[in-house]
Amino acid sequence: MDDKVDFCGICAANIPGMNAAYDLYQMLCDLQHRGQAGAGISTYDPGRKILLRTYKRTGKVNDVFGGDDEERFEELMNKFGASIGIGHNRYGTSGSLSTRHVQPFERTHGVYHKWFSFGFNGHIANRKELEENIKKDGYHLMLDTDTEVMMHYLSKHVSDTGGDLKEVFKMVSEDFDGAYNIIFLDGKGRQVAIRDPWGIRPLSSLQTEKGAFISSETCALYRQGTENIRHIEPGEMAILEDGEITYHQYAKPRRRSLCFFEYIYFADVTSNIDGRSVYETRKRCGEELARIETQNINDKEWVVIPVPNTARPIANSYAKAIGVPQIFDEGLIAYGKGRTFIDEGDRSKKVKRKFLPIPSVIKGKKVIVIDDSIVRSTTMATLIKYHLRKLGGAKEVHVRIATPPIVAPCYYGIDMRSFEELIAAPYQEHINNGIISEKAEEEIARIINADSLKFITHDGLVSAIGKDRDSLCMACLNRQYPTPTGQTLDAKNYKSFCNRSMCKK
Numbered sequence: 001m002d003d004k005v006d007f008c009g010i011c012a013a014n015i016p017g018m019n020a021a022y023d024l025y026q027m028l029c030d031l032q033h034r035g036q037a038g039a040g041i042s043t044y045d046p047g048r049k050i051l052l053r054t055y056k057r058t059g060k061v062n063d064v065f066g067g068d069d070e071e072r073f074e075e076l077m078n079k080f081g082a083s084i085g086i087g088h089n090r091y092g093t094s095g096s097l098s099t100r101h102v103q104p105f106e107r108t109h110g111v112y113h114k115w116f117s118f119g120f121n122g123h124i125a126n127r128k129e130l131e132e133n134i135k136k137d138g139y140h141l142m143l144d145t146d147t148e149v150m151m152h153y154l155s156k157h158v159s160d161t162g163g164d165l166k167e168v169f170k171m172v173s174e175d176f177d178g179a180y181n182i183i184f185l186d187g188k189g190r191q192v193a194i195r196d197p198w199g200i201r202p203l204s205s206l207q208t209e210k211g212a213f214i215s216s217e218t219c220a221l222y223r224q225g226t227e228n229i230r231h232i233e234p235g236e237m238a239i240l241e242d243g244e245i246t247y248h249q250y251a252k253p254r255r256r257s258l259c260f261f262e263y264i265y266f267a268d269v270t271s272n273i274d275g276r277s278v279y280e281t282r283k284r285c286g287e288e289l290a291r292i293e294t295q296n297i298n299d300k301e302w303v304v305i306p307v308p309n310t311a312r313p314i315a316n317s318y319a320k321a322i323g324v325p326q327i328f329d330e331g332l333i334a335y336g337k338g339r340t341f342i343d344e345g346d347r348s349k350k351v352k353r354k355f356l357p358i359p360s361v362i363k364g365k366k367v368i369v370i371d372d373s374i375v376r377s378t379t380m381a382t383l384i385k386y387h388l389r390k391l392g393g394a395k396e397v398h399v400r401i402a403t404p405p406i407v408a409p410c411y412y413g414i415d416m417r418s419f420e421e422l423i424a425a426p427y428q429e430h431i432n433n434g435i436i437s438e439k440a441e442e443e444i445a446r447i448i449n450a451d452s453l454k455f456i457t458h459d460g461l462v463s464a465i466g467k468d469r470d471s472l473c474m475a476c477l478n479r480q481y482p483t484p485t486g487q488t489l490d491a492k493n494y495k496s497f498c499n500r501s502m503c504k505k
């Protein structure tokens, strides 16, 4: 629960004879955790003069769609309503927070197949190279966002192929390096969703009698049904037509590289990603942390608390696994739905504002505080010093973390962009076989003012996820980036980090 993520959520609905705007709105609400900076929808109606219509604004979904103003909500649903549509939640990986950066991005054109709207979830690692190439082709870039670059490549390939969408996305897969799941709708009413060839971000589909649905996460599909959910494969395209879904392999799959962080932190706890439950994975993380526990824990002096909300199932199962389930309790309360990474500015102040301790639970106790991860350490350091020790009166604070030390940046969409900002980056040489040395744990514990610190091991994490290690991206833990640009950036940036004597021997 450190301040670290900028993702997006995408969804699509194709429900003949009904207004999909209502379902898109609900799906966006259910994907709110993936992006809170802006939201929007594009719909297609052949009976409308303006075939494709897009409505988008900055802000949370509910506010974007009228807030408490029911009349405004109905007005928007009617004005932008149609049976086919796509939706997007944004927390941008690049670009400032203005409406023009919010997706879907619509490219208006007088020719049906060249008029399209799309939204994407991910981050393009080779954006710079793509920008240079497209500029050479005479394109002008106005916005500081990879979505604009993607729009120009889509336009170019739509023109080059005469609008053959299978070919368009095959060409896109040859250009783009990184994480990119896309929902796309054009002026002919054709609607597709694609998952990138590495499968870095999740994407799922649902077929019901009512129609066809796509979502970044299954949590936004459940209201339509829990049967017939299908996880879209890397390099696969879902084609939505007349309420039915068909599938097509538009690009050769690469090494499957699902981001492990989706399970541990980012995805909703109710979601299922590629056949594995997020909730069950988090519970298993708690068991793995219990397995490596070295403290002698009893129910008199100790209490186990989660940093809300992600770590709750982890802490609960940890307490059960060490054999004293009665010591699991709530010691911290998070206020507001916002996450600390959403705003810029003084992170520590925001953390202070966001939480309050429950002194009756913590006071005089040896507290085991469990969190999903430590990135920069601002959140944990503030919680320990201010909330747990000063306000809560904890006697000791022992930190247990369900992600191994994060030692390298992410080039695929999580806001961990440089070695310098990562508290564990200097300790790469201290990690052997996925286990960090005690000396390094002690040093980091001192920095965050904890009495002890333990990270889950790489093996423990993989076992908790229950998937083949080779099917996961764990590059921020082991620097094994799945894509060529990730590997190039890593070689360059790590060398520069070490040249500045930042690595601890």
Ligand code: SF4
Pocket: 200, 258, 259, 260, 261, 409, 410, 411, 412, 413, 414, 473, 474, 475, 476, 477
């Ligand atoms: S580098 Fe880390 S955060 Fe980024 S996609 Fe890979 S596993 Fe996820």
